[in-house]
Amino acid sequence: MTIRPLVLCGPSGAGKSTLLKKLLEEYGPHFGFSVSHTTRSSRPGEEHGKHYYFVSKEEMQTSVDNGEFIEHAVYSGNMYGTSKKAVDDVLNSGRICILDIDMQGVMQVKNSVLQPYYLFIKPPSLEDLETRLRARGTETEESLTKRLETAKKELEYGVEENFDKIIVNDSVDEAYSELKEFILPMLDSK
Ligand SMILES: Nc1ncnc2c1ncn2[C@@H]1O[C@H](COP(=O)(O)OP(=O)(O)OP(=O)(O)O)[C@@H](O)[C@H]1O
Numbered sequence: 420m421t422i423r424p425l426v427l428c429g430p431s432g433a434g435k436s437t438l439l440k441k442l443l444e445e446y447g448p449h450f451g452f453s454v455s456h457t458t459r460s461s462r463p464g465e466e467h468g469k470h471y472y473f474v475s476k477e478e479m480q481t482s483v484d485n486g487e488f489i490e491h492a493v494y495s496g497n498m499y500g501t502s503k504k505a506v507d508d509v510l511n512s513g514r515i516c517i518l519d520i521d522m523q524g525v526m527q528v529k530n531s532v533l534q535p536y537y538l539f540i541k542p543p544s545l546e547d548l549e550t551r552l553r554a555r556g557t558e559t560e561e562s563l564t565k566r567l568e569t570a571k572k573e574l575e576y577g578v579e580e581n582f583d584k585i586i587v588n589d590s591v592d593e594a595y596s597e598l599k600e601f602i603l604p605m606l607d608s609k
Pocket residue numbers: 429430431432433434435436437438551552554555588589590591
C-alpha cells in the first residue's frame with residue numbers, strides 16, 4: 420500500500436519548521452522529512468543531507484534538466500527543490516514522507532503522480548510574520564522585504580480550495596494540537 424505523503428506549505432516565518440520539529444520529536448519514527456535541495460547558503464546549525472542538500476546553482480540545474488526533481492522553484496533568489504530520490508528514500512523506509520515546499524512547489528506537485536495531503540500553515544497576520552522573521556534574526560532587510568512580498572501572494576493561495584487543512588499558527592501549542600488532530604489519523608491508515 421502506498422502511504423500518502425504530506426505536503427506542508429506556508430509563508431517563510433509562518434512556523435513550519437517549529438511545528439515539524441515538535442512533530443518529529445514526538446512521533447519521529449513515523450515520519451521522514453524529504454530533504455530538499457537548495458542553492459541558498461546554510462544557516463548556523465544546518466547540516467548538509469539533514470536539513471537540506473546544499474548545492475551550487477550549476478549542480479541543481481543539471482539535476483533538474485535530467486528530470487531528477489518532482490518540483491523545484493526559485494524563491495527569494497535561490498533555487499529549492501524536492502528530488503524523486505528524497506521522497507523514495509522516505510517511502511521505502513515505510514514512513515510518512517513530509518514535503519516542506521513553497522507555493523510554486525505545491526502547484527507542481529499537484530501536476531505530479533504524488534497524491535499527498537496538503538496542509539497550509541498561516542501566520543495570524545502579516546505584521547506577526549514580520550515580527551517573527553525579524554526576531555529569528557536570519558534575514559537581511561532585503562531578504563525580509565522579499566519574503567514579506569512573497570508571503571502576500573502565498574496567503575492568497577492558502578485557501579480551502581487549494582488545501583486539505585489550514586492551520587493558523589497563533590499559539591504554537593494550539594497550532595501543534597491542530598496539526599496532530601489532522602495528521603495522527605494518517606498513522607492508522609499506514
Ligand atoms: N506561534 C508562534 N508564536 C511566536 N513565534 C513563533 C511561533 N511559531 C514560530 N515562531 C517563531 O517564528 C520564527 C519563524 O518560524 P519558523 O522558522 O518555524 O518558520 P518557517 O515557516 O519554517 O520559515 P522558513 O520557511 O523561512 O524556514 C522562528 O523564530 C520561530 O521560533
